Amino acid sequence: MTEYDVCVVGLGGFGSATAAHLARNGQRVLGLDRYPIGHTQGASHGESRIVRQAYFEGAGYVPLLLRAYELWDRLGDEAGVPPLLVRTGGLFLGRPGSRVFDGSLASAREWGLDHEVLDAAGVRARFPQFNPPPDTAALFEPVAGVVSPERAVAAQLAVAARHGADLRHDEAVESWSASGTGVTIRTARGPHTAGTLVLAPGRWAPELLGGLDLPLRVERRVMHWFDPPGGQAAYGPDRFPIWMWDHPDGTSIYGLSAVGPPGSGVKAAVHHSTVKAPADWSGAEVAELLAPLLPGLGARHLRAMDCWYTLTPDEHFVVGWHPAYEQVLVACGFSGHGFKFTPVIGEALAQLAVDGVTAHPLDLFDPTRFS
Ligand SMILES: Cc1cc2nc3c(=O)[nH]c(=O)nc-3n(C[C@H](O)[C@H](O)[C@H](O)COP(=O)(O)OP(=O)(O)OC[C@H]3O[C@@H](n4cnc5c(N)ncnc54)[C@H](O)[C@@H]3O)c2cc1C
CATH class of the missing domain: 3.30.9.10 (D-Amino Acid Oxidase, subunit A, domain 2)
Known part of the structure; x- marks a missing residue:
């Protein structure tokens, strides 16, 4: 038996949203981040992010955005804070x-x-x-409107914590390995075990992807x-x-x-x-x-x-199962336009981790498309 159902590595935009969805659904969640909440080393700081639906990057993103709007509107109420998405x-x-x-x-x-x-x-x-x-x-x-990334991440983490997630900041993941029964995650504070690993490490993705060689810039x-x-x-x-x-x-x-x-x-x-x-x-x-x-x-x-920014060659995201490990999900390469999607991609990752499938359209983000 593993200590946790799911371990989420990286508690920035995408990791915090994934942890919130998983914990809300009754999963035993461990969330790990190398830095404190609100840090400015990654991609989820700077007071404001654009949110929009008429998506010039591709009409295929629109169904995700329609769902993201519902989730943004719900998150403020759920976290007990003023509305996060200001139109x-x-x-x-x-x-x-x-x-x-x-x-x-x-x-x-x-x-x-x-x-x-x-x-x-x-x-x-x-x-x-x-x-x-x-x-x-x-x-x-x-x-179209604005979301504060700092407030949004804090709200997602508050929801995750309220539903029992074990969230640890200042605890960097040094390595991980997967076997038939789950995943072992190693940090300076010792090994942790989980059934599924979600990697949402932002610009540090190249260090953590376990042999998945993505052309990230x-x-x-x-x-x-x-x-x-x-x-x-x-x-x-x-x-x-x-x-x-x-x-x-x-x-x-x-x-x-x-x-x-x-x-x-x-x-x-x-x-x-x-x-x-x-x-x-x-x-x-x-x-x-x-x-x-x-x-x-x-x-x-x-x-x-x-x-x-962590850019992919086609500037579409990388979201889905790690091609070499059936217990590992990958979410990276958000190419400078990801924040508005954090609640819906978090929902998709949580559904994949728990049910093995999601109805959200993720084909555009296939992690194997560059191989
Ligand atoms: C200047 C700028 C403007 C932008 N504007 C917009 C916009 O207007 N609209 C929009 O939708 N998007 C925008 N984006 C993009 C959006 O902000 C990013 O896509 C999003 O924040 C990425 O989130 P993330 O979770 O991938 O990364 P991050 O939020 O950086 O989170 C990654 C986390 O992983 C942690 N981590 C990494 N390695 C480890 C490890 N080994 N162990 C433990 N933890 C680890 C890091 O500490 C970090 O907290 C913008 C980005 C930038 C930089």
Whole structure:
């Protein structure tokens, strides 16, 4: 008999959600993380994450997003905290033919999602903070919004703990091995045994995947906060949507409503760029790039923070059974767009661990697709 039904390694975005679903379902759960709650070494920090449904990365993600919205709405109540998903609306801008605009529109049409198409004048009229170039097309999605990754992880961990999960921070996994009866996980505090292992180690995945050789690329990104000369109230969640913009120079950049207290600033960051490495854009350069689009944002750079993407070659996730071990599930390679999915991928992983199957569509994320 193993000590635990399931051991979850990594208690960031995905591990915390998986632990919550498993514990809620009566599983004996051990959760291990090498760092304390709220650490800033991985991918789940920085105060805000975009959540949206009209998914330019692929219409195949939409069913997961519809379920994620239900779970986000439930999580705040369950954890006894204010709502986690704040709906701000979202603008997806670019020239017609750009990935952000065309892809968002294709997803919205395929799934009948509520949306409006605006031209540059329409964007300016609706959101006077924006002044897009005349040849811009934009999709507006009313249900897009913001989640705080720190609050979300804390809420998932609180739910898991309330249902009896044994959550241990500052306990790094050094190695693991699987045999017919389960899995042994080794840490400096001794071996632990479990029936199933869920690996959700974020950017440390290459160290822990047990021979599964995935072509993962770990890349730094920098989040920037700006202090608009007119104050940040005009950028609040009640009047300023989250936005993503395919700049004509080949830079994909995004920003969020100002969800922090006065003075904490308005966030923007480079997602991808063909001009130079995304992390090499300084605050001043980001301000210069944004000046035509958001003329009131200004160039007063308040602060910056690093965060890490773990990219797969196709930028789709890796979620499913480890091809060599029937007791091991893998969740990594979230390629800079995973956070909004944490509750639903956590649900899928918990269903796989307990029932062996899930109804959630995970084919796109097959861990063996690169072999
Ligand atoms: C700048 C930035 C902006 C982003 N914006 C968005 C956005 O707007 N919308 C969106 O949906 N997504 C966004 N993402 C992506 C999203 O944040 C990530 O996909 C998500 O946070 C990844 O979660 P994770 O659980 O895989 O990793 P993490 O949250 O980093 O968790 C991994 C955990 O594993 C632990 N761990 C690792 N190795 C071990 C070990 N050996 N033993 C024990 N513990 C271990 C780590 O300590 C860590 O806590 C963004 C990412 C970044 C960096």
